[in-house]
Amino acid sequence: NAGVTQTPKFRILKIGQSMTLQCTQDMNHNYMYWYRQDPGMGLKLIYYSVGAGITDKGEVPNGYNVSRSTTEDFPLRLELAAPSQTSVYFCASSQPGQYNEQFFGPGTRLTVL
Amino acid sequence: AQTVTQSQPEMSVQEAETVTLSCTYDTSESNYYLFWYKQPPSRQMILVIRQEAYKQQNATENRFSVNFQKAAKSFSLKISDSQLGDTAMYFCAFMRDDMRFGAGTRLTVKP
Numbered sequence: 490n491a492g493v494t495q496t497p498k499f500r501i502l503k504i505g506q507s508m509t510l511q512c513t514q515d516m517n518h519n520y521m522y523w524y525r526q527d528p529g530m531g532l533k534l535i536y537y538s539v540g541a542g543i544t545d546k547g548e549v550p551n552g553y554n555v556s557r558s559t560t561e562d563f564p565l566r567l568e569l570a571a572p573s574q575t576s577v578y579f580c581a582s583s584q585p586g587q588y589n590e591q592f593f594g595p596g597t598r599l600t601v602l
Numbered sequence: 603a604q605t606v607t608q609s610q611p612e613m614s615v616q617e618a619e620t621v622t623l624s625c626t627y628d629t630s631e632s633n634y635y636l637f638w639y640k641q642p643p644s645r646q647m648i649l650v651i652r653q654e655a656y657k658q659q660n661a662t663e664n665r666f667s668v669n670f671q672k673a674a675k676s677f678s679l680k681i682s683d684s685q686l687g688d689t690a691m692y693f694c695a696f697m698r699d700d701m702r703f704g705a706g707t708r709l710t711v712k713p
Contacts, residue, residue, distance in 0.1 A: 522701070532647075581647075
């Protein structure tokens, strides 16, 4: 099992550009999450999904969109990049009932200039 | 909303000694989960230990153990026989409907 994979590992965007962060998991988990981690801080939840076709906002959803067309994939879309979105982005997945343990991807470092 | 507080931004410990990292949280719920995650320089988030709130017994995983005080809303992590590989950021997390993380404690193990 590869677990949770994220692409790209690094990206630099100009203000106003758009991009999609990819996330794939091969553990057949129903739940998937997107977090951002600002320097010196813990992770904050952006969006989450409890299954294909179902998504919901987390603590900091503004400026982002998500979709969940399959169990495996949960892409995060930034439409108009802003410097405040400079952060490290983590995708995670979990299966309800398994102690709620979340498995994390390696992260994507995004810089908006 | 639930909040998680880690009051020690940085700590250091000598190799082979014991260190305790503090975590407090705020909630009105009675059923929830608590976690400690380790984040080494590689950035990967690694689960260290978990605790279900309905269990009174403190969780233990090899050199890692917790002191869970439900009434005090406290969840500290004790690392025994510290190793150089324990150097990392440590995050306390609370989970009920979603996961809330503390700001982290940077732990340095010195040789």
